Amino acid sequence: MPEGDMAKPLLGHRSMEGDPSTMPAAGRTIGVLGSGDFARSLAIRLVCSGFKVVVGSRNPKRKAGLFPSAAEVTFQAEAVKKTDVIFVAVFREHYSTLCDLADVLAGKILVDVSNNTEVNHHKESNAEYLASLFPACTVVKGFNVVSAWTLQSGARDGNKQVLICSNNQEAKRTVAEIAQVMGFTPVDMGCMSSACEIENIPLRLLPAWKIPILLALGLFLCFFTYNLIRQVIHPYIREQKNKLYKIPIEVVNTTLPCVAYVMLSLVYLPGVLAACSQLYYGTKYRRFPDWLDQWLQHRKQIGLLSFFCAALHAVYSLCLPMRRSHRYQLIETAVKQVMWKKMNIWVEEEVWRMEIYISVGIIALGLLSLLAITSLPSIANSLNWREFSFIQVKLTFSGPHTDHGGQRLTCHPSTSLLWHGNCKLCTGVKGKPCRSTPLRAPWSHGTPHPGGDTER
Ligand SMILES: NC(=O)C1=CN([C@@H]2O[C@H](COP(=O)(O)OP(=O)(O)OC[C@H]3O[C@@H](n4cnc5c(N)ncnc54)[C@H](OP(=O)(O)O)[C@@H]3O)[C@@H](O)[C@H]2O)C=CC1
Ligand SMILES: [Fe+3]
DSSP, X not given: OOGGGOOEETTTTOOSSSOXXXXXXXXXXXXXXXXXXXXXXXXXXXXXXXXXXEEXXXXXXXXXXXXXXXXXXEEHHHHHXXXXXXXXXXXXXXXXXXXXXXXXXTTOEEEEOOOOSSTTOSSXXXXXXXXXXXTTSEEEEOSTTSOHHHHHHOTTSSOOEEEEEESOHHHHHHHHHHHHXXXXXXXXXXXXXXXXXXXXXXXXXXXXXHHHHHHHHHHHHHHHHHHHIIIIIHHHHHHOOOOGGGIIIIIHHHHHHHHHHHHHHHHHHHHHHHHHHHHHHTOSSSOXXXXXXXXXXXXXXXXXXXXXHHHHHHHHHHHGGGSHHHHHHHHXXXXXXXXXXXXXXOOHHHHHHHHHHHHHHHHHHHHHHHHHHHXXXXXXXXXXXXXXXXXXXXXXXXXXXXXXXXXXXXXXXXSOOOOXXXXXXXXXXXXXXXXXXXXXXXXXXXXXXXXXXXOO
């Protein structure tokens, strides 16, 4: 999406805390076509927000009992006549059945709330399809990213953002005002061509995490196989010893830190590569190759997965003495000691090695936790840039800090984890975005820009 079309709050900085009744949208009559789950939740929310609601159903008598008494439930044509803004809470497949209403709908605003079952299911978006069926109406896409549940329980739970797009600015503003009175944050997604993108959002599953998770699983599999061969298969082949019992805990436990180390190094490596590339080309104004850019943008997820593996390793390690096999081994050692008539098996060097080994492990996990916690947007936002850089860079790794200006630069590529929300290191100004790639809306590729203000 061109930068000009970038998502932006629709109603500027107007406070949402104010009395809804003082807002121009409140008090007006809103129509809802359909009487399903979404229509019901929408009607409840609209009534609670001070709107008059008229529901259009094919069978109003049967459906009236499902709606709050303040909402009027009537036939579709009747409902449409009473209002200028109509939410079409009907599936795309049934849009054509509304064509009989074309005359009464003419000149009105239709809000398309529909979703699809697959990404890019149809050639044109549902909203564009609705607009083609009703050329005399103004269609606005919106509210599809909030579930019926979120609507009913209010904007306190779930996502507060409502993404809106339309070719008509005035209609978009009207719907945005309604969303705001309902307690949501309307976000302008530009013109109708963005509808397809908005419709795909609810269907995406952790897009920013896909590559890091696959990477972690791949590494886990490799190290697990290696450790399995070393700890189970090799002793069996060499000494015919059955060590299968080691698989669920010991093999997994030795695998986890290997994955954590490699993942952690993969957080730092792209920064070093980016710095090398800048040195090699002698300019900071050259765009990084796509693979490196993608890698840089996934550092936060890779870092958090590394922390997850390290935390699991700590838990597994704490549970090692709980195992029955461990108790048997202890008793076996004690018996052997008695049989050998050995009073003291204390080996000073071994003792020290283990004490230091565990202590360093605990400190490493502590530092990693600190990095992970400060990378969370809510915590990162509470730190000033100096505190943030102290924790994220000085405590871990100090690399060259690249300068930047324009869109071609990666912010401080080599300064480590930078699992940051807003790029404080670059500008020193909290919340001011720096850009490594043209700033895209968070949903455009699923990965918030590492230094952008689009982080969610
Ligand atoms: N449920 C959710 O959480 C969300 C739903 N949506 C969207 O909202 C829309 C409605 O979803 P939802 O309420 O869950 O669906 P439901 O199946 O619960 O309701 C659909 C409604 O469409 C009406 N309708 C109108 N014409 C027809 C027809 N020809 N055949 C069948 N039904 C018709 C029916 O009302 P009547 O019989 O009174 O005419 C029916 O109650 C969909 O487009 C969906 O993608 C979007 C976000 C979340
Ligand atoms: Fe360890």
